[in-house]
Amino acid sequence: MASETIFNSTLSEHHWTDQIRKDFDKEYALYVTNIPVSVFNVPKSISAIKPEAYIPQVIALGPYHHLRSELYQMERYKVAAVKSFLNKEQVLNFQHLVIDKLKTLEPIIRACYHKYMDIDGDTLAWIIGIDGLFLLDIMSNYDTIINSEGRKLSQDALLSRDVMVLENQIPTILLKELRKTLQIVSAEKDDDDGLTSMLEGFCRAHSPLGLAPLAQLRPGTNCLHLLDLMYLLIVNHEGAKSVPQEASVKLDVVEDDQELGIMKDELKNNLVEISTVLTNLGIKTPLQVITRMPWEKISNLLGIQTGNKDKNPLVEEIKIPSVSHLCKFGGIRFNPTNGGIRDARFVATEATLYLPTITLNANSEVVFRNLVAYEAATSKSALELGQYVDLMSGILDTAEDARLLVENKIIQGELSNDNIAQLFNGMNKSSGKARNRTIEAVNAYFNSRPRVQAYNFIKQRNSGTNSNLAATFPYTGSLPLPPLDSTLPRQLVAKELDINEAHDEVPPAYV
Known part of the structure; x- marks a missing residue:
């Protein structure tokens, strides 16, 4: 049986040859090697449990899902939004002002994406131009959108979900170029602070976990895209000891x-x-x-009652008792911390497991899954977020477990107890062989009872x-x-x- 090919036709093979020849000949090829890959394909080993959580449902951003037929009906909506974002002169000169500029950045655009894209340079420039400006429009008008009675959408819920999908990310290096091209900022000015502050507002509105202040990030930390910024602010959020x-x-x-x-x-x-x-x-x-x-x-x-719980056999969880068993048979209490996932800890002298407060809504599962997939794709050594999600998935088995954490003000939001349990029960173990000392401490104490x-x-x-x-x-x-x-x-x-x-x-x- 012949192996699958990335090409759809002989014409596509010619496109690939032309692209490689251009990259080989260009003087800036060495510069491109310094561009980090930031927009990854989610591997099937991760997406197999719930594939719909890793793909956009309404609107495509970037080249990965741009030509999917079920999403293409939103192209007119995106174009209309971009035209309203631009002034009249920018609309009239869009080809020269935006598209021609992006075509010169084609090797940089391709370097940001993990997957080879069988798309010619002109098409790629139009995709990034329209989708990048559409994302900037969402970010710049977000306060207006969520405060407007007539537009507190379905639009907000649908867009915010798809905007957080890993394969739907637009690299910030390209958003910065668009802002400079449109003279939103001067070409000489470093746009890191302005763009990051804009993206931060969206992250704070949609993150299920508390976020660190921007100032708490290490100096020189570069935000690669919206999902990366949320990840950095979640992992670096620590409370006062x-x-x-x-x-x-x-x-x-x-x-x-x-x-x-x-x-x-x-x-x-x-x-x-x-x-x-x-x-x-x-x-x-x-x-x-x-x-x-x-x-x-x-x-x-x-x-x-003996035997394993009735669960999806594809879902592997860590070995730890549920919340209700820890309470009833281990005498363990649950308290919220004033910090983030790094502050999750078990204090044996108090028989208390401290967990960060989490706010859940209909989009939280998609956000969690894509954050964990991004962490795994970037090979973050500690897999800190994955370990936290593993812990929550291990202790949340039933609606009763969720109820106990809600009563202890660890879980907040609009989801029912049943939905909370279902959310975490479907999360596959993600942290591999990484050692989770909190889980070890809880199990050791529980076993001593x-x-x-x-x-x-x-x-x-x-x-x-x-x-x-x-x-x-x-x-x-x-x-x-x-x-x-x-x-x-x-x-x-x-x-x-x-x-x-x-x-x-x-x-x-x-x-």
């Missing part, structure tokens, strides 16, 4: 000790109750029965395998022991354990 008061720490420790005592009492009562029932059934060694009976039997008896240790002990003894399970514990997704209902009928216990009350001996399979 605060050390808990000694008194509050001691108080939390006292409360934790009290909770430990309660759990130990519950655990003891569980074992005593099971042992009593078995003794009444004529079993002479009840503890041996408990530790050696099939796990499914004891799970059914205690009301524990008496109920969880007892659960793992019984399961380990029952299975007769993996003698290091309790010591090494990577969280397996199973539930820890709940309190036993002391009113369970003896007949039910006998039925679950396959024990015949008429006999004094334990069936051989359980001895």
Whole structure:
């Protein structure tokens, strides 16, 4: 079977040859090598779970999706918006003023895009000219758009979603050239501050997480496009560091000790109750029965639901208990931080997981997915945003988990609890083998709780395998022991354990 080609026709092959010849001959080829690739194709390994989240639904910006038939109907709308953005003289001289200038920048334009574009130079210049000016029009009039009763669109919701798609980005280096060409700024002036400030307003209106002030970015940081700016402001947002008061720490420790005592009492009562029932059934060694009976039997008896959650098998999540399990069985609390994702931390002395406040709406999933895809594409070493999304995806399994985080003011916005859970349940693990110390700390604390240790002990003894399970514990997704209902009928216990009350001996399979 022949491999796929990037060319649609022999004519396209000639275009490629001409383009390579031009690039080879031009003196500025060395300059182009300094232009960073910033607009990436999302690989299928990332987009396979939910491909529609990575492509524009209404309007194309840039060459990747420009000629898709379902988006082409918006071209007239873009042209009309650009003409209203320009003055009369600029409209009349558009070819000479904008298109001819962009044609001289063709190698730079192509260098910004990861994918080879089978488009001739003239077409590429028109695409960047119209789409770039359309984006500048959106950014410059954004305050007017969102404050106007008649235009607080559907237009805002549809455009803001597509504007944040990775494959729809327009590089800022090209936006700067357009602003200089139209004399919005002088040709000699560095436009970094003006353009970045314009893009910042849009980012602050649509980011699901808090953003750092522009001044907090390292000097010399270049914003490559709108999505890159949002990413930089999210990752670099850090709150003021605060050390808990000694008194509050001691108080939390006292409360934790009290909770430990309660759990130990519950655990003891569980074992005593099971042992009593078995003794009444004529079993002479009840503890041996408990530790050696099939796990499914004891799970059914205690009301524990075993097995994996019903999830999309393509979605791989990190191993960590859900919010409701962390609260109920681990005694862990959840508090909002005053900072960003770098401030997410678990404080064992307080039994508290601190998480940044997040505001969710209908577009938040698209924003998150494209930010994480961009982080992965640029090979950011720490994958900080990916690790945060992995953490949230791991602990948010159900509407009840979402409700707890909403009540604790960690999640805000317009989404229902069910929609919040669905959003994060569909996010595939993205941070690879990167070490997440927050998750490690939460799991270590959770595994140290008496109920969880007892659960793992019984399961380990029952299975007769993996003698290091309790010591090494990577969280397996199973539930820890709940309190036993002391009113369970003896007949039910006998039925679950396959024990015949008429006999004094334990069936051989359980001895």
